[in-house]
Amino acid sequence: MCGIFGWVLGAAKDEDRETLISLTDLMFHRGPDGSGYWFHRTLDERFQIGFGHRRLSIIDIGGGAQPMSSEDGRFTLIFNGEIYNYIELRQELVALGHRFRTNSDTEVLIEAYRAWQLDAVRRFRGMFGFALWDEAEQRLILARDAFGKKPLFLAELKGILLFGSEIEPLVQFPGLNRAFDSEALGQYLLNRYVPGPSTFFHAVKKLQPGHYAVWQNGTLKTTRYFTPPFATTVPDIKSFSDAVGLFEGAFDEAVRIRMRSDAPFGAYLSGGIDSSAIVATMVKHSAAPVRTFSVGFREKEYSELDHARVISDQFGTIHSELFVEPDSFMKHWPTAVLRRGAPVSETSDIPILLLSEMASSSVKMVLTGEGSDELMGGYPKHRAEQWIGLYQWLMPPLVHERLIYPLVRSLPYGMRRAKVLALAAGERDLVNRMRAWFGGTSVAEAEAILGRPLSTTPPDVYPYSSGLKSSLRRTLFFDQTSWLPDDLLERGDRMMMAGSIEGRMPFMDTILAGVVARFPDEFLTGGKGGKTVLRAAMDKILPAEIVRRKKVGFRVPIGEWFRGPYRDFVQDMLVSETTSLAQMINAPKLRRLVTEHLNGQQNHEKILWSLINLELFLRTFKIAN
Structure with missing residues (x-):
């Protein structure tokens, strides 16, 4: 696990080495x-190719240093991540005649590319962002x-x-235009995150999940490989017990291969069924006691520590x-934004950051x-x-818009x-419906906040393009191609x-995902609380109070803190004369949102959280609209 930064420059300068080192070292925390x-x-x-690497040593601590070049000098690699099936791939490559000097998954990645070229990425069970020079x-x-x-x-x-693992080294590169992307602002208000490939910087883009890009002779071409x-599997499992058995085998393997490590490791334990299932499976494969780490709050209704x-x-x-x-929480908030x-x-980003700082004293x-x-x-x-x-078929749009929705909003x-x-x-x-479930606000409310019309077209329509007839599978496809990579997985990577x-x-194992895709919808959401197969698989392993708990989510008492210890901070961030948002936001609308929340009239914590974070972002990166 590491941080990478690199470039292709059209003209080399004497100070290039110093620049590469200083920008790479902005990610010291990653390695x-x-x-x-x-x-x-x-x-x-x-052209000059430059690679920089910061290392967190977990696999082959003594032999896995990067950048790593192949023995014949043809390939050089910088790699952030882990290839969990590297042992199996190494055995396959040795049988094909490949030789290895280290026990690292980094060298396996190099030799896999030598053997299978760009098709190699389809064989990797892992997480990675890498740059390889051929x-x-x-x-x-x-x-x-x-x-x-x-x-x-x-x-x-x-x-x-x-290219790099984080945005900061790119925007600190001398001469890069740090112009703010105003279109991204509208997307952020609707989604609570900026969907890929966009970022808040015009010049910086995300390489989308399941993609590789090839630079050659000054041209960059991007290809989807996953x-x-x-979206591609027809459910074919008819028996619920068969589904449970298939899941148990695939999940057990997914956990087992992720325990491959030459450094101490553990698990984050929330007390929900997901992390509890992981810990229970880890214990099966561990000769020593498993280390677990939990985070909670003094406010009992927000804390899951008792369950953990x-x-x-x-x-x-x-x-x-x-x-x-x-x-x-307040002390670490600016660091999380940076x-x-x-x-x-x-809101859970910051507790995860705090927990990671604590856990790093005993595990990697x-x-x-x-x-x-x-x-x-x-x-x-x-x-x-x-x-x-069915609801939309029965309910005329005007009745919903003029009666049902206003009535519910007044609750x-x-x-x-x-x-x-x-x-x-x-x-x-x-x-817009996919945005509405977890998003910050509706299109109408976002436009009222901005004081202008906004484009609702996403920067990438792929997450909405599955064409699946099943509403469940359409939603899961969106979750796996937008909500996860641009929000929750981003949180997991950056905060940890x-x-x-x-x-x-x-749970993000590609083989496991292929197994679950074979289950009919009712095997997933057919029981109370959803995740029916997972609950059945854990029924004889975990306590009933854990298996049958409804979905809670990782909640932070931010709404209460906004009205309590953060009250002055909210007003300073959003309605003071020093706010950077003044040029972007409808001030009267914003003042009304703040007043209604602080007075307890309405719960606007989600949109206030989004706007405060936007203000912190503008101040942290010194961006003017």
Whole structure:
């Protein structure tokens, strides 16, 4: 697990080495165990290739340093991530005649490319963002893993290509235009994140999940190599017990291969069924007690620590807990924005950052439960989507817009979920409905906040293009191609790596995803709380109180803090004379949102959170509209 930064420059300068080192070292937190740098000229002398690497040593601690070049010098690689099936791939490559000097997955990646060229990425079970120079072909390969667990940002300038694991090194490159993308602002208000390939910087783009890009002779071409199995697989499992058995085998393997490590590791344990299932499976494959880490709050209704202790006690883990206080949350908030290179989408980002800093004192890697809901159908929206078509058929649009929705919107402060449901149920446009479930605000409200019309066309329509007849599978496809990579997986990478911790996510295994895609819809959402197959698989392993718990989510008492210890901070960020948002936002509308929330009239915590983070982002990166 590491941080990478590199470039293709059209003209070399004496200070290039110093620049590459300083920009790579902005990601020291991603790789505090070592660094390496490599410079090379193309054969025609037109371009300089520069690679920088920060290393967090987990596999082959003594032999896996990067940049790594092949024995014959043809290939040079910088790599952020892990290839979990590297042992099996190495055995296959040895049988083909390949030789290895190290025990690292990095060298396996190099030799896999030698053997299978660009098709190699389809064989990797792992998470990765890498850059590989092929001297014989005079081409640079950039690739990102199937689900987008690892990031890779790109910036193309005149005669220059920049790439890296985080945005900060790219925008700090001398001469890069840091202009703010105003179109991204509208997307952010609607989604609470900026969908790929866009970022808040015009010049910086995301290499999309499941893509590789080839640079050759000054031209960059991008290709999709992975489509989530839900879009390509016809459900063929008829027996529920067969489904449970298939899931158990695939999940067990997904956890087992993610325990491959030459450094100490553990698990983040929330007390929900996802992380509990991972810990239970880890214990099966571990000779020593598993280390577990949990985070919670003094406000009992927001804390799951009691549930986490139940699992820790049952499986005899070495358990550590962290209570997040408002002061420590506030102290780490700007760091979270800096590391994300964007406004922080989720309030849970900061507790994960705090937990990662604590965990890094005893382990270098943890397994986590991200992706379970998006793979197994665990959100309430997954069940609601299955009847929204009927509702819209029965309910005339005007009745919903003029009666139902206004009535629900007028409900008291604590009815936020009912309001979200009413907004989504009336939205007949698929793009806007997917946004409505977890987004910040509706199109009309976003336009009122901005004081101008906005484009609702997403920067990439792929997440909405599956064409699937099943409403559940359409929603899961969106989750796996937009909500996960651009929000939750981004959170997982940036916040854990900010604390110098690698996070591995068994539910995001491509083989497991292929197995689950074979299940009919009712095997996913047919029971109370969704994730029916997962719950059945864990029924005899985990306590009933964990298996049957409804979906809670990782909640932070931010709404209460806004009205309490953060009250002055909210007003300073959003309605003071010093706010950077003044040129972008409708001030009267914003003041009304703040007043209604602080007075307890309405719960606007989601949109206020989004706007405060936008203000922090503008201040952190010193961006003017």
